[in-house]
Amino acid sequence: METNPELQGNPEPEKNNPKTASEVGHARNVANLQKLIQQVSVYSLYNPPVPELTVASLQALYNTATAKISEVEDKRNANKNAIALRQEAFENLKATCTRIVNRLEILGLPQGTIDQAKSLNRSIQGTTKKSVKTTETGKEAPKTISSSRQSFTQRADNFGVLLQLLTTISAYAPQEDELKLTSLNTYKSELVSATQAVDQTEAELNLKLIERDKILYTEGTGLYSIALNVKKYMKSLYGGTSPEYLTVSGIKFTVVSNQ
Template structure:
């Protein structure tokens, strides 16, 4: 979610607090029959809005931290894949094995395996080919897993470098899987927090914005459209972002 939207959520909450202060200032004149816009109920809604907004900030910060750690874990993959391929070449494997290894490495590096350019008829705009770059984290894990399976079956693949050995590669793959799962779990928590926040703020019946509309209508009914009281509160704007 963009920072602009987050600023908008905070502005809505701040404006709602201002509205509560204004309504409280009306004294006994502010006496709605609808309990949803009573001062006590509005205060509760504001408190819930603040709490839900803070939870979004907390879960977002944790998600960003976990996501950053995943990036660190995955960063060595491309260089490692290049070294695995070089080590495999040194064993003089069958041509088919080497071809498969090169294909896997291309995918890990994010390169196109098929470099054939489709011919375009004269006068036609060149059609942009869909990228075959498979760079999602799940696919990176899958590509490494295939690479490991491939070299594990090659009897001459016995590198002296510890980090290129099959056992080390499997350990690295497990670390990648773990970090990827952690990000997915953190995102679910963050996403649920945003859903809860949006419900408090933007539920069409009971949300903060919906209640602000009810408040303005009530103030208009009490003081009149041209009253300074209504003009004061009508200038406070709210926006929907969900």
């Protein structure tokens, strides 16, 4: 069975994204199990020699799988909500840091202090320092800023370092409430909390994805294997060309890959 990419780092989904093909595929397998149960239930000769294939066992498996699909969706929605709240929390970070640096530049501070603040701000902005290059003709080449995709944790950490720097600058005493150290430290705590909520909900989602895949695809005991064994039993019971077998052979079950 192929590795489930949903468990490999969980990329952040876009808001209001439609269900992926993989999500639909898992749910379709569960729905088709119920269809299979309903079909074999009407055949009086259906009396499998192994307990896992009995109608009662199949119905119990369907109930468990349905519940697990629902749990995955609940955790997925919780993770999406946490991601949206984190995005909202970080919206003003870059502008706030730029305002702080602009304030520091008018205070007559040592250049080393200014450079340190600017370096932290560039890390938070996700840019590197502009550099002037010349072409072979001697003309100045266009200025470029290379972007780095900073993680939210790194941004919050760098913001914290910037705030530590501010505590060493006695001249930093803004009148604006949102730029005062007390407010900035509260904001930093909000950023950390929002990031931790995403990490927590992602961990919970990953656990439910593992549990779901065990129920659906574990070799020999998962829904996929059991559904195929039901078909094999029906084929042995009625024959491969019988209408009874043909009614169940066309019910599709697949090992879903999210790639």
